Amino acid sequence: MRFFADGGAGARTASASVRDLRKIKGLQRMRVTATCLLALMIALLLVCVVWQPGYAWLAWPRAFAEAGTAGAIADWYAVVALFRHPVGLRMPHTAIIPRNQQRIAENLGRFIEENFLAPELVVGRLREHNTAQALARWLAERKNSEAIADAVADSLAVLLDGIGEKDVEWLLDRLVIPQLRTLDISHVAGDALKVLTEGDRHQPLLDHGLAALERWLTANVEMIKARFSEASRYTPAPLDAYIVRKFVEGIIALLHEVAASPDHALRLQFDEALQELIVKLQTSPVHRRFGKLLMRDCIRHFRRGNYCRVLLDHVRTRLLGEPGQGQTAMRDVLASLLASLGERVSREAAIQNKLNAWWLALAHELVVRYGRQLSALITEVVKSWDAEEVSRKIEAEMGRDLQFVRINGTLVGGMVGLLLHALALAVAR
Structure with missing residues (x-):
């Protein structure tokens, strides 16, 4: 599963164009309907005017047609005046939306800031939901964690494919190596040893070292005998073997004593030596100079060995796998890690x-810090829109409802005309 696909933006644009076209067609149908209803009212009015002298009852449909025509024309004018100048005449208070775009933009930004970006409102609504639990449950589903892993792997693959040896060299020369040159490696080593020795964390390592030394002595007794015999040419071989055996046995016995006793003198001496080394690493100018020289030599060795290519290939292999194998292993590991989390x-x-x-x-801090900037951004974006284009879009969104206003105005106006005609007859009698 991939979050991004080629042509995604184009597909969204095409879908938006289809929706806009559908809205425009719906608006045109409603506009034609409302206009036809107006034409019907005018036609009815003309028929009633011509034939009313011979048919007195036509006064009722005439009253309906007169009021309906007036209502239809008034509502047509009101609707059109929102978006443009009626019949092209620049009358006052027409083309309201295009002429007031700047004020609308400012009011929209202020409205959003006051009613949607208030810190108390945002935090209060967010507090109603256990966001962490919802996100965790979503992430626990394997398909969701795999989707994220796929997106990360694909993005990482694109990123690493676009990085060359020169890019790695630039990154190391500009960012990494200057930091390494100023790094006090001696002090860092002292801090690391201090952390290691706190709470006797180093004691298991010491025990492991004692056991390793015992194994080495036991496995190399013959070599020690040979070396001892070479150094002691005038003593008999049995005596050399006896001395070496006793020496090795004594050393092993001593190692057992040290391993078995947490308060053994040699163990305490080792601890004191470590503490002394830590102090020297953290404070001694000699050790500091030695650390800087060591770091300088390492940097020179890295540059002379042209390890940028080796480093880049190693990262690609570890993260993306061998060429042609894809990133299956990394995807699976990342997906499992996210699902487990x-x-x-x-x-x-x-x-x-x-x-x-x-x-x-975090949400409160972001709203407080960037709420005003967000509302200002909305204001500036709306101000930058083309006034006529904004007017067309708004009309496409709400134009059908406004055409219903025209239709309702025609019918309601006609009903009001009938009511007024009836009241006039009642008063006349």
Whole structure:
């Protein structure tokens, strides 16, 4: 599944054009209907005027036609005046929307800022929903996590395909290497050792080292005997073997003592040596200079070895797989990680509360900081629109309803005409 597909923007544009065309056709049909109704009222009025002297009862349809014609023309004028000048005459208070575009834009921006972007309103509405839980449940569904993984993998593939060796060199020379040159590697090493030794975290490593040393001594007894015999040419071989055996056994026994006793003197001496080394790494100018020289030599070695290509190929292989294999492994790992994260968060109310609190605080900060800018952006965008184009779009959106106003005005006007005619007859009698 892919979030993005070629031609997506074109498809959306084509769909919007079809909708606009459908709206314009609907508007034209309603406009023709309202105009035909007006023509019918005028025709009825003319018939009644011509034939009324011979048929007195035609006074009733004449009253209906007169009032209906007046209502239809008045509503036609009102509707047209919203969007353009009626019959091209620049009368006052016509073409209301195009002439007042700037004021409409300002009022629209102010309305959105006051009624939609108020921090209390936004945060209050968001607080009604457990956003973290909803997002976690959505993410826990495999198809959703796979969709995100596909989008990330595709974007990463496009990004890495567009990066060349020169780009990596520029990135390292401009951003990475200057930071490495100023890095106090000695102090960093001291901090790392300090973290490692806090709470005796290094003791398991020491125990592992003692066990490894014992295994090495046991496996290399013969080599030690040979080296000892070479250095002691005038002692008999059995004596050399005896001395070496006792030496190795003594060392192994000592290692066992150190491993078995947390308070052994050698273990304490090792701890003191580590603490002394930490202090020197963090404070000694000698160690600081040595760290800078070491970092400088590493940078030179990296540049001379032309490792930019090696680094880029390594990243591509690890993230995208071998050429031709695609990013299946990375997609699966990322999808599983996201799904697992969603499942964990959906079960942990405490995590949801923390995420929701963070999200609400972030939303409040964004609205406070950028609410006015957003309303200003809306204002500027509306101001930049072409006035006639805006008028056409608004008319396409609400024009059908306005044509119904014309139709209703014709019929209601006719009914009012009948009522007035009846009242006039009643008064006359």
